[in-house]
Amino acid sequence: MNEVKEDLEQGTKSKIIPPESGAPFNAVEEVIYRRRSVRYYQDKQVPDYLIRRILETGRFAPSSGNTQPWKFMVIQNQELIKEMSRDVVKMMRLLMKFADYIEKGTWWKEWISKLFQRFSNNMFHPVPAAAMKLIAEEKLGVWHGAPTVIFLLMDRRSAGDPMVDVGISGQNMVLTAHSFGLGTCWVSFCKPIGMMPKWKKRLGIKFPYKLVTTVALGYPRGVPDGQVPRETQAIDWYEEDGSFKVIY
Amino acid sequence: MPEYLKCKDWWKIESFRKLGKDIILGTVEIDRAKCKGCGLCAGACAASALELKDKKVKMIDVLPACMSCGDCVAICPRGAIQLKGYFQLKRYFRYLDRGEPSLPRKF
Structure with a gap:
């Protein structure tokens, strides 16, 4: 045990100390709590370097057996987005x-x-x-007029639940985008695109890839991020002394 | 009786009463004094449940399919909107094991 302690002291890495009880939210918590799905975008396009930075965080998500079963498609062609929505x-x-x-x-x-x-x-x-x-009825846009749409595809041959892995990597990207002040919205009404042979051919979605979901990305109008109440789910808690409690 | 069933145009949707048994829609309260009619909330609403009328925003009369996501509450720059009722489902789709909604808590 002592050796490990010394290693930590000597190394260049510093250990993160957990916050005290009742301490203010840190930056990561703040982003998570303030994230809202954005459905109202500016026409301004997101610069490439920001999108690259966002995609890079998706690449570093945990996955089952480190298989990294995802593939991303960035669509910025407005004609294509409009055609797909239609x-x-x-x-x-x-x-x-x-x-x-x-x-x-x-x-x-x-x-x-x-x-x-x-x-x-x-x-x-x-x-x-x-x-x-x-x-x-065309009251709700499919991608809400977002200038960029990221398609998340999964590798069907992968280990475990590739769909969950893709979701984790997507959430990484979404949180990064919100920390940059961008807006995102998960859109799974893209399912017809993944089913229609016309679009599968045009976008090159073929085995082993399967379209899972999409994320709309862009600069939001106004400041949509903020804290709102969310429901509290029951948590079953099996304690160390063998007792059991349900908390909310 | 939920608030939205009392609205006067309910008969425009034939199965409204039937729907009311299965779904309790969310409601928001708009402070008309604070609202300046910028329309951000109406644009952000996923359910198109808000509309601008006479430079003030209000919930639509016929079936405001609000799912109490809180996007309008968060986007309002003047804090004029408050969540009042929460979206609930009944029968097969009813929510299980939930407590009172709350803001992020510190422990």
């Missing part, structure tokens, strides 16, 4: 013809939407279902 809107409109349980339809529509919900309860959860309806 196709997403088209697909959403088609979907809303069959599955729409907000507006009352005919008897078969209600029945089919229930069926959709039963077999894909994440995609047809009431919140994304309402958002899909808004996209179909």
Whole structure:
């Protein structure tokens, strides 16, 4: 034990001391607590060096077995983004013809939407279902007019849960972007793009890659970052002395 | 009875009553004295639930699909918006094991 201690003293690295109880939030916590999804962007393009810096942090995310199963695509071509949004809107409109349980339809529509919900309860959860309806009605932009969109792709052959690994690397990038004062928003309504053969061919998404999700990136209008209340989830706590408690 | 069911245009959406059984929508309260009508919150709203009317912002009458994300609260430069009601789901999608919403806490 003593040897280790000496090594730490002699080395060039310094050890980080954890904060005291009740100490103010540090810079990382501050970024995490103030991060909000930004859905209102300026037209100004993000410079390349900032995007490179953001992508670099995504590269250093933890992954299962250090497989690093991600691939990033940066799309700044506004024509391409517009074309993709148009196709997403088209697909959403088609979907809303069959599955729409907000507006009352005919008897078969209600029945089919229930069926959709039963077999894909994440995609047809009431919140994304309402958002899909808004996209179909063009009240909500797919990428909210962001000047840059980062596509996150995963390597299907990878170890463990590559989708989780991609999510971790994406969150690294998002937090870095917010620490630079940029705005981001996770957009998973890109799923039709990953399914349509036309776009798969055009963007070169082929085996082993699969489109997981996208992150819209840009300078926000106003100052959207700030603290808002969030729900407190129950935490089951198995203590050292064998007792158990639930805290919030 | 939730607040949004009392609004006068509810019949415009036929299944509104049915929806009210499954979903309790979020609500925000706008301080009309502080609001200067810059429209940042209306632009930031993910659900298009806010609109500008007579240079003041207000929640739309018909189905403001607010999910109490708080983007409008955070973006408002004058602190005119406050979250009042939180989005809740019932039946199959109901939220489990949750306490009162709160700001980041220091321990």
